[in-house]
Amino acid sequence: MKNLFIELQQRLSQIVMGQEAIVTGLLVALLSEGHVILEGVPGTAKTLIVKLLARLIQADFRRIQLTPDVLPADILGTSIFDFNSRSFRLRKGPIFTQVLLADEINRTPPKTQAALLEAMEERQVTLDGNTLPLSPLFWTIATQNPLEFEGTYPLPEAQLDRFLLKLVVNYPPAAAEKQMLNNALAGFEARELDKLELTPLITVDQVLGARQEVRQITIEDVVVDYLLALVQTSRQHPELLLGASPRAAVGWLRASQSQAWLDGRNFVTPDDIKNIALPLLQHRLILKPEAQLDGTNLEQVINSILGKVPVPR
Numbered sequence: 001m002k003n004l005f006i007e008l009q010q011r012l013s014q015i016v017m018g019q020e021a022i023v024t025g026l027l028v029a030l031l032s033e034g035h036v037i038l039e040g041v042p043g044t045a046k047t048l049i050v051k052l053l054a055r056l057i058q059a060d061f062r063r064i065q066l067t068p069d070v071l072p073a074d075i076l077g078t079s080i081f082d083f084n085s086r087s088f089r090l091r092k093g094p095i096f097t098q099v100l101l102a103d104e105i106n107r108t109p110p111k112t113q114a115a116l117l118e119a120m121e122e123r124q125v126t127l128d129g130n131t132l133p134l135s136p137l138f139w140t141i142a143t144q145n146p147l148e149f150e151g152t153y154p155l156p157e158a159q160l161d162r163f164l165l166k167l168v169v170n171y172p173p174a175a176a177e178k179q180m181l182n183n184a185l186a187g188f189e190a191r192e193l194d195k196l197e198l199t200p201l202i203t204v205d206q207v208l209g210a211r212q213e214v215r216q217i218t219i220e221d222v223v224v225d226y227l228l229a230l231v232q233t234s235r236q237h238p239e240l241l242l243g244a245s246p247r248a249a250v251g252w253l254r255a256s257q258s259q260a261w262l263d264g265r266n267f268v269t270p271d272d273i274k275n276i277a278l279p280l281l282q283h284r285l286i287l288k289p290e291a292q293l294d295g296t297n298l299e300q301v302i303n304s305i306l307g308k309v310p311v312p313r
Contacts (some may be wrong), residue, residue, distance in 0.1 A: 001210050002264060005031075008056055008201050009262075015196070016049045017179050024262070025167040025279055026053060026141075030207065031214050031258035034164020034251055035120050035140040037283060038103075044169045046143045047101060048190045054099040055193065057207055058200045059137060062094040063101040068110035070113035076125050090127065095119050098137040098204060105142035106152040113159060116140065120162045137204050157242065157286070164201025164251045165276075166283035210261075217257040218267040222312045227252055228274050229309045234281065237293040239301055248284050255280060270311045278302055 005027060012023045022038070026049070029036045038046045047063065054061035064075060077093035086307045094100065095116070105113065119125050142163070172180070188196075227249065235243030244252075256272040263272075282298050291301075 001206065001213060004206065005262060010168060011056060011201065012049065012052055015052055016045045018176030019045065019049065019169065022049065022167050022169055023135075025165055026050075027243075027262060028255050028258045028276065029165050030057075030139060031211055031261065032164055032251065032254040033078065033139075033211060034255065035162060036142070037160075037163045037166040038141055038143045038169055039146050039166060040143075040169030041145060041147060041171075044171065045190070046169055047103065048099050050099065050141050051193065052198070055089070055198050056200055057157060057202045057204060059098040059139075059204050059207075060135070061099045061101070062097040063103060064094050065103045068109060070108050070112050072112050075115050076119075076127060077113065079128050090132075092132075095125060096132075096134065098135045098139065100140045101139070102140060102142040102157065104144060106144045106154060106293055109153055109162075113153065113155060117159060117162065121211050136208055157284075160283050161245050161247055163283060164255060165182065165279040167279055168282075214254070214257050214261045217260050218266075219253065219257065220267070223268055223270060223273065224253070226270055226309065226312050227256070230273070230277070230305055233305050233308050234285060237305060239288055239296055240285055241288045242284070242286040244281060244284055248280065252280050253277065274306055274311075277306060281305075 005272045009023055009027055013020050016023070024185050026036060030053075038050075042048055048118055051061060051063075064070070073093070075095050077096070079088040080091050082089050102116065119134060119138065123136070123138050125132050125134065125185050146168075171177070177211060210239075231244045231249045231252070234240060237243060252273065254270045259272045259276055260266070260268045281302050285298055285301065287296060287298065287301070
């Protein structure tokens, strides 16, 4: 099973070049049952990489372009009257899928953003008083542009905390970008994925099975104590207004298990916990105003937290 995921990792990195860290982060989140924020400027293949991943695991994929006029019913669905049967029937929205790409999530109002909360946390949707289950795989990847703030609605802390990781998509290295240009000259079009004749590598059932294997990865008590100390240090940090939540601690535990599993180990090391710290914490922690005025950034604070807690040997 692990070999299939390694092959999946390699295949994605071959098509979307220069984004190996993003590929690994997405697989860690997929195995950890955690939703993801992909943040990056336009044109950095955020949508492409999610579409490719969905195809390679043979998952149903839906994309919703979020704008200020999108309503909760546009995402969840609504009941419509059928004149033939003279009764109401449910028209399901795009949330009833396995992989959901919520494009530019910060461009839609809070009421619509909140429509995703129950689905992301409970894997279910309530419509007209009825609770409808979502797919066991249900996975949300939300994108946002870090540069445009006019006409946007920043996600509240409660919703940010429901995303396991925030992955920042940077520009690819020059060598990778040159290869992209050569691929374009050779006829590659991101809009025409069918021409790639992608061979699926994994089934949805195998992903669910891999998730169960990940849960069996061993974590020694001393490593759990190390993770807990990092969480508590974040809550007491003098430059932070808000530290890591208990939900963040559980997510950190699951993500470190997934990282160990992908690396071919059956146990978690302190390095697994340290390596996942930045994408797991950077969207959850809030700086105090005075720290922001001093020019402090969250990456510095996270490194400070990691430096304050002794690593178990």
